[in-house]
Amino acid sequence: MSQSVNHSRRNLFRRRKLDAQRPPWVKSDIEFTDECSRCNACIDACETNVLIKGDGGFPEISFTNNECTFCQQCATVCKEPIFDLSQLTPWDIKASVNDSCLTYQGVWCQSCKDACDPAAISFKMAIGQVPKPMIDIEACTGCGACVAPCPSASISVIELNVTD
Ligand code: SF4
Ligand code: SF4
Ligand code: SF4
The missing domain is CATH 3.30.70 (Alpha-Beta Plaits)
Structure with missing residues (x-):
């Protein structure tokens, strides 16, 4: 892939990240x-x-x-030519947890896991540490159910698949 194409894809990625969902x-x-x-x-x-x-x-x-x-x-x-229900997936957004998550400060919390119907959030056990959330990107539907219950607003649901 040429350099210019890479640049345009990067720009597209940045623009999509900044755009409203x-x-x-x-x-x-x-x-x-x-x-x-x-x-x-x-x-x-x-x-x-x-x-x-x-x-x-x-x-x-x-x-x-x-x-x-x-x-x-x-x-x-919608009456406009905007939607296509034949698309296999409704969108490409996935949940992402940032390091403001309470578990990074040693506080026990699993509220996001409890909210996730597809069971896309698991907690990694580590000796002497509070378990931290991990997102299974394949299982995550981008439904956003984990966002509101998070007490520290640590979860974003964003496009992750366009990387360069
Ligand atoms: S966005 Fe939905 S499917 Fe994905 S981790 Fe959050 S609750 Fe689970
Ligand atoms: S819940 Fe989701 S699919 Fe249903 S109307 Fe709202 S945005 Fe559309
Ligand atoms: S709900 Fe928020 S603070 Fe609690 S474990 Fe999940 S991401 Fe961390």
């Missing part, structure tokens, strides 16, 4: 803000209220209070 099953080859009419239909349809009105009035995901159940209501009510 859009709903699940959004087509990967569209510019979301070009297609979305800001009608709010998906926001109104979202059963867990994880879709909020974000910058510019465009819908974005916030896991601050709840998770995505992948109910598909957002994709079903």
